[in-house]
Amino acid sequence: xxxxxxxxxxxxxxxxxxxxxxxxxxxxxxxxxxxxxxxxxxxxxxxxxxxxxxxxxxxxxxxxxxxxxxxxxxxxxxxxxxxxxxxxxxxxxxxxxxxxxxxxxxxxxxxxxxxxxxxxxxxxxxxxxxxxxxxxxxxxxxxxxxxxxxxxxxxxxxxxxxxxxxxxxxxxxxxxxxxxxxxxxxxxxxxxxxxxxxxxxxxxxxxxxxxxxxxxxxxxxxxxxxxxxxxxx
Amino acid sequence: xxxxxxxxxxxxxxxxxxxxxxxxxxxxxxxxxxxxxxxxxxxxxxxxxxxxxxxxxxxxxxxxxxxxxxxxxxxxxxxxxxxxxxxxxxxxxxxxxxxxxxxxxxxxxxxxxxxxxxxxxxxxxxxxxxxxxxxxxxxxxxxxxxxxxxxxxxxxxxxxxxxxxxxxxxxxxxxxxxxxxxxxxxxxxxxxxxxxxxxxxxxxxxxxxxxxxxxxxxxxxxxxxxxxxxxxxxxxxxxxxxxxxxxxxxxxxxxx
Numbered sequence: 001x002x003x004x005x006x007x008x009x010x011x012x013x014x015x016x017x018x019x020x021x022x023x024x025x026x027x028x029x030x031x032x033x034x035x036x037x038x039x040x041x042x043x044x045x046x047x048x049x050x051x052x053x054x055x056x057x058x059x060x061x062x063x064x065x066x067x068x069x070x071x072x073x074x075x076x077x078x079x080x081x082x083x084x085x086x087x088x089x090x091x092x093x094x095x096x097x098x099x100x101x102x103x104x105x106x107x108x109x110x111x112x113x114x115x116x117x118x119x120x121x122x123x124x125x126x127x128x129x130x131x132x133x134x135x136x137x138x139x140x141x142x143x144x145x146x147x148x149x150x151x152x153x154x155x156x157x158x159x160x161x162x163x164x165x166x167x168x169x170x171x172x173x174x175x176x177x178x179x180x181x182x183x184x185x186x187x188x189x190x191x192x193x194x195x196x197x198x199x200x201x202x203x204x205x206x207x208x209x210x211x212x213x214x215x216x217x218x219x220x221x222x223x224x225x226x227x228x229x230x231x232x233x
Numbered sequence: 234x235x236x237x238x239x240x241x242x243x244x245x246x247x248x249x250x251x252x253x254x255x256x257x258x259x260x261x262x263x264x265x266x267x268x269x270x271x272x273x274x275x276x277x278x279x280x281x282x283x284x285x286x287x288x289x290x291x292x293x294x295x296x297x298x299x300x301x302x303x304x305x306x307x308x309x310x311x312x313x314x315x316x317x318x319x320x321x322x323x324x325x326x327x328x329x330x331x332x333x334x335x336x337x338x339x340x341x342x343x344x345x346x347x348x349x350x351x352x353x354x355x356x357x358x359x360x361x362x363x364x365x366x367x368x369x370x371x372x373x374x375x376x377x378x379x380x381x382x383x384x385x386x387x388x389x390x391x392x393x394x395x396x397x398x399x400x401x402x403x404x405x406x407x408x409x410x411x412x413x414x415x416x417x418x419x420x421x422x423x424x425x426x427x428x429x430x431x432x433x434x435x436x437x438x439x440x441x442x443x444x445x446x447x448x449x450x451x452x453x454x455x456x457x458x459x460x461x462x463x464x465x466x467x468x469x470x471x472x473x474x475x476x477x478x479x480x481x482x483x484x485x486x487x488x489x
Binding site for chain 2: 004005006007008009068069072073074075
C-alpha cells in the first residue's frame with residue numbers, strides 16, 4: 001500500500017495490522033493447543049489455552065481502540081476506510097474463534113478426567129477442515145487475496161457436511177446406554193465449536209473480499225442465482 | 234536548548250479586553266510543552282486573540298489589554314514590565330494564516346530574523362539557514378535555488394518557508410494561526426506532517442477552523458465559545474467523548 005504524506009497515519013495503520021496479525025497467530029495457536037489437549041489428553045495444555053485467551057481479549061480491545069483512534073483522527077476514506085472497518089470486524093471474529101478454542105480446552109479438561117476416550121480421534125477430519133479454513137481466511141487477509149477469501153464458503157460447506165455426519169454418529173452413541181453419555185455430549189459440543197470456527201473464518205474471508213474489492217458478499221450464497229428464470233405458473 | 238527546560242504555558246484567570254469589550258473571560262488552563270495543542274471554536278470565540286496573547290502581538294492594538302490574570306511561560310509572567318517583548322517574540326514564533334514571505338530570496342527570508350538579531354558571520358548564517366530549512370522539511374526542494382525569489386515558491390512551500398523563518402531564530406514555542414487554510418490537501422498534509430515532527434523539539438499551538446486538522450495533529454484540543462474555555466482535553470477524548478454538550482454540538486454540527 002502506498003504511503004501517506006502524514007507519516008503518523010501510516011504508523012497507526014501499521015500498529016493496527018501488527019496487532020491483528022498477532023491476534024490471529026495467538027488464536028490459531030489456541031485452537032491448535034486446545035485440540036492437542038483433547039486428542040492427546042493433555043490437561044496442562046488445556047489450562048495453557050484457557051489462560052492465554054485473555055491475551056486475545058486484550059488484543060481485541062487494542063485493535064478496537066486503535067481503529068477508533070484512526071477513525072477519529074484521520075477520517076480514513078476509500079481503501080483506508082475499508083481496512084479499518086474490516087480489521088475491526090476480523091478482530092471480533094478472531095476473538096470468538098479463540099473463545100471456541102477455550103470451550104474446546106475446557107471440555108478436553110473434563111474428558112481427560114474420565115476414562116481414555118479413543119473416539120476423540122473422530123474429530124480430526126473436522127478439525128483439519130476448520131483449521132484449514134482459519135488458515136486460509138488469514139492468508140487471504142495477509143496476502144490481499146480476495147479470490148482465496150471468496151473460496152472459503154465452498155470449504156465451509158464441506159465442514160458442515162462433516163459436522164452433520166459426525167453429529168449423527170455421536171447422537172447414535174448417545175442413545176447407546178454405555179455410561180459414557182457425558183463424554184459423547186462433550187464431543188458433540190466440540191464438533192459444534194469446530195463448525196462455528198468454520199463460519200467465523202468464512203466471515204473473515206468475506207471481510208477480506210470487502211477490503212480488497214469493495215464488494216459485500218455476505219449472505220450472497222443464500223440468494224437465488226441472478227440468471228435463474230422465475231418459476232412458470 | 235536545554236533538554237530539561239520546561240516551556241509549559243500556564244494561563245491563570247485570564248481576562249482580555251478590546252476597549253470595553255471583553256474578548257476572553259476567566260481562562261485558566263495549562264498548555265503542556267513539546268506537544269501540539271489545537272484551539273477550535275466558532276469565529277469570534279477568542280481563540281486567535283488568546284494565541285496572540287502568548288507573544289503579546291495584541292500590544293500593537295490600541296485599547297487591547299490583559300485586564301486580569303496572567304500568562305506564565307516557563308515560569309515567567311510574560312506581561313511583567315521587565316519582559317523584553319522583542320526577546321519574547323523571538324522565543325515565541327508565529328506562523329500566519331496566509332504565508333507572508335518577504336519579496337527577497339529564499340535564503341534572505343530565512344536569514345532575516347538571524348541578521349535582525351545580530352548574526353553577521355557568513356558561514357554560521359549559511360549553516361543556520363540550512364538547518365532551519367531542513368527542520369521545515371523544505372531543504373531538499375530548495376537547496377539548488379536558495380537565491381531565487383521566495384515568491385516563486387508554491388503556496389505550501391511558502392508556508393513551510395515561513396515556518397523555517399520562524400525556526401531559524403530558535404524559538405521555544407511556535408504559534409500557528411490557521412496555517413493551512415490557504416493550502417491544497419497535499420500541501421496541508423506536508424505541513425501537518427511537519428507539525429507532528431516539530432513537536433519533538435517545540436511547543437506548538439495551532440488555531441484552526443478545520444476540526445479534522447485538529448484531530449490529526451493535536452495532542453490536546455481546547456474548545457472556546459464566546460471568549461470562554463468550554464473544554465480542554467486530550468484530542469482523542471474530546472473528539473470521541475466530549476465532556477460538555479456544547480462541545481459535542483459544535484463537533485457534530487448541531488450547534489445553534
